[in-house]
Amino acid sequence: xxxxxxxxxxxxxxxxxxxxxxxxxxxxxxxxxxxxxxxxxxxxxxxxxxxxxxxxxxxxxxxxxxxxxxxxxxxxxxxxxxxxxxxxxxxxxxxxxxxxxxxxxxxxxxxxxxxxxxxxxxxxxxxxxxxxxxxxxxxxxxxxxxxxxxxxxxxxxxxxxxxxxxxxxxxxxxxxxxxxxxxxxxxxxxxxxxxxxxxxxxxxxxxxxxxx
Amino acid sequence: xxxxxxxxxxxxxxxxxxxxxxxxxxxxxxxxxxxxxxxxxxxxxxxxxxxxxxxxxxxxxxxxxxxxxxxxxxxxxxxxxxxxxxxxxxxxxxxxxxxxxxxxxxxxxxxxxxxxxxxxxxxxxxxxxxxxxxxxxxxxxxxxxxxxxxxxxxxxxxxxxxxxxxxxxxxxxxxxxxxxxxxxxxxxxxxxxxxxxxxxxxxxxxxxxxxx
DNA sequence: TTTGGAAATGAACATAGGTGAATTTATTTC
DNA sequence: GAAATAAATTCACCTATGTTCATTTCCAAA
Numbered sequence: 001x002x003x004x005x006x007x008x009x010x011x012x013x014x015x016x017x018x019x020x021x022x023x024x025x026x027x028x029x030x031x032x033x034x035x036x037x038x039x040x041x042x043x044x045x046x047x048x049x050x051x052x053x054x055x056x057x058x059x060x061x062x063x064x065x066x067x068x069x070x071x072x073x074x075x076x077x078x079x080x081x082x083x084x085x086x087x088x089x090x091x092x093x094x095x096x097x098x099x100x101x102x103x104x105x106x107x108x109x110x111x112x113x114x115x116x117x118x119x120x121x122x123x124x125x126x127x128x129x130x131x132x133x134x135x136x137x138x139x140x141x142x143x144x145x146x147x148x149x150x151x152x153x154x155x156x157x158x159x160x161x162x163x164x165x166x167x168x169x170x171x172x173x174x175x176x177x178x179x180x181x182x183x184x185x186x187x188x189x190x191x192x193x194x195x196x197x198x199x200x201x202x203x204x205x206x207x208x209x210x211x212x
Numbered sequence: 213x214x215x216x217x218x219x220x221x222x223x224x225x226x227x228x229x230x231x232x233x234x235x236x237x238x239x240x241x242x243x244x245x246x247x248x249x250x251x252x253x254x255x256x257x258x259x260x261x262x263x264x265x266x267x268x269x270x271x272x273x274x275x276x277x278x279x280x281x282x283x284x285x286x287x288x289x290x291x292x293x294x295x296x297x298x299x300x301x302x303x304x305x306x307x308x309x310x311x312x313x314x315x316x317x318x319x320x321x322x323x324x325x326x327x328x329x330x331x332x333x334x335x336x337x338x339x340x341x342x343x344x345x346x347x348x349x350x351x352x353x354x355x356x357x358x359x360x361x362x363x364x365x366x367x368x369x370x371x372x373x374x375x376x377x378x379x380x381x382x383x384x385x386x387x388x389x390x391x392x393x394x395x396x397x398x399x400x401x402x403x404x405x406x407x408x409x410x411x412x413x414x415x416x417x418x419x420x421x422x423x424x
Numbered sequence: 425t426t427t428g429g430a431a432a433t434g435a436a437c438a439t440a441g442g443t444g445a446a447t448t449t450a451t452t453t454c
Numbered sequence: 455g456a457a458a459t460a461a462a463t464t465c466a467c468c469t470a471t472g473t474t475c476a477t478t479t480c481c482a483a484a
Contacts, residue, residue: 042330050333052326067319073326107279113325114264114285118254120332121262121377125441156461165333170441172463188450337471368431382471384433400480 009086014038014077020061026070029085031061036081037154040073041162051163053109054136058143063106079154120165125174128164130203133184137193153191221298226250226289232273238282241297243273248293249366252285253374263375265321266348270355275318291366332377337386340376342415345396349405365403 012031014020020038021027033055040053040062052073055061061075065088112135119131133153140151157175161168178184183199185192193199224243226232232250233239245267252265252274264285267273273287277300324347331343345365352363369387373380390396395411397404405411 040326042327044330044334048334050330052329064319064322067315067322069319072323103279107276107281110276110279110322110325111284113322113329114252115254117264117325117328117332118256118262120329122256122260157463158461167442168462169443169464173441176463369433370431379472380432381434381473385471388433 009084012083012085014081014083016077016079018077018081020075020077020081020083021065021071023072023074024070027062027065028088030063030065030088031055031083031085033057033059033061034082034084036077036079036083038075038077038081039159039163040071040075042073049162050165051159053113054163056136056139056143057145059109060102060105063102063109066102078159125164125166125170126178127202128166129160129171129174129178130183130199132160132164133186133191133193134196134199134203137191137196149194149196150190150192152189153186154189221296224295224297226293226295228289228291230289230293232287232289232293232295233277233283235284235286236282239274239277240300242275242277242300243267243295243297245269245271245273246294246296248289248291250287250289250293251371251375252283252287254285261374262377263371265325266375268348268351268355269357271321272314272317275314275321278314290371337376337378337382338390339414340378341372341383341386341390342395342411344372344376345398345403345405346408346411346415349403349408361406361408362402362404364401365398366401 011034014036020031035057037057038055038061039051040055041049041051043049053062055075061083062071065071115131115135119128123131136153137146137151140146145151155163157171158168160166161171164171166174175184175186179186182194183202185194223246226248232243247269249269250267250273251263252267253261253263255261265274267287273295274283277283327343327347331340335343348365349358349363352358357363367375369383370380372378373383376383378386387396387398391398394406395414397406
């Protein structure tokens with residue numbers, strides 16, 4: 001794959017908790033995650049935290065930086081991250097018509113963000129978790145990182161809480177209820193979804209949504 | 213201003229409740245709102261609704277359509293809307309470097325959306341309302357539609373509830389509490405903010421945020 | 425000017441999810 | 455493989471917000 005790396009592109013690594021970008025500091029480069037997970041978030045003054053995006057292998061971090069303004073939220077590695085770094089200004093021969101690549105990725109992330117507005121604004125705890133686990137599984141599968149009904153899920157229950165707008169205690173309670181119903185298996189950073197259709201129904205509640 | 217309208221651009225009108233776009237039906241054109249308000253939303257199967265974007269005068273509706281995929285959520289007029297309609301594919305000589313125009317507008321809407329994730333995920337009812345009223349006031353002011361500390365706000369309390377992820381009853385309670393504290397005046401579709409700084413502090417809770 | 429429907433308000437009660445603190449189980453690290 | 459640290463789990467109790475339904479106020483249409 002090395003032969004596909006464009007000029008001005010090089011490999012970089014981050015350790016867990018290391019920043020890929022800090023608030024208000026102009027990003028000079030765009031990353032494409034090769035391996036590992038990262039997240040964007042915002043902290044409130046009293047310590048409340050909300051994760052606003054997750055970056056998985058294959059994702060660009062962060063498409064919006066190409067629109068030419070400094071990151072308004074920090075991005076931090078959740079695991080060891082290996083990424084391709086390239087100059088920030090619309091790299092990658094981004095054509096609006098190509099069904100893949102940068103713009104596709106950007107449109108996907110906009111749509112996911114909009115789906116999360118619905119989930120955070122209107123869904124119950126169990127529906128939120130269903131949405132999250134399903135979305136992550138589908139994204140991992142699209143990158144060829146799912147194996148049957150399973151995939152890696154290197155998030156702590158605290159991370160999950162900060163993504164779903166719940167408390168860690170309630171995430172724990174709710175995951176147990178979901179396990180009891182046979183909706184998910186989740187242990188030691190590994191997710192299995194025994195019944196995809198059931199989880200989809202729970203997450204979407206009848207709306208037509210594709211987690212892409 | 214008529215002289216500034218590009219070829220292939222023409223004026224269109226919508227009545228309240230009329231659709232500017234429907235779910236999954238490819239938009240053939242992009243609107244720039246001249247007058248009136250519209251919103252994008254999603255309904256769940258049991259009737260819960262979440263508004264995911266508001267379109268005010270000056271806004272493009274909807275930047276994402278230019279990325280070449282059908283709208284995933286309907287857009288409906290909240291008031292009488294007058295808009296400029298132009299062919300959908302990246303109109304407007306959109307240059308990435310211009311500090312205004314299409315891409316600026318797009319980046320703004322991405323950032324607002326991300327701010328709403330934080331608000332819906334982590335903020336209390338009063339903080340949510342403060343965020344909403346402040347954002348709307350600032351946007352109206354930037355379009356020259358605010359007068360001193362006041363501006364039009366043609367939303368019902370039901371609309372506000374569907375934007376903030378609350379119930380109409382609780383919106384009502386909370387607005388009254390805010391009135392009692394002298395934080396806002398809101399009556400007959402008109403908003404006045406006696407103390408901008410106080411409302412900002414309540415909305416942001418110490419995080420550095422600009423509602424742009 | 426009336427009138428009919430929408431919007432706002434009010435009040436009593438219910439509950440999903442939050443809080444705080446302790447305990448147990450995993451996971452690193454040396 | 456023992457110690458140290460982080461993550462998950464449990465429990466008792468609490469509260470912000472939801473629910474239901476009635477009442478009042480506001481407007482727009484005739």
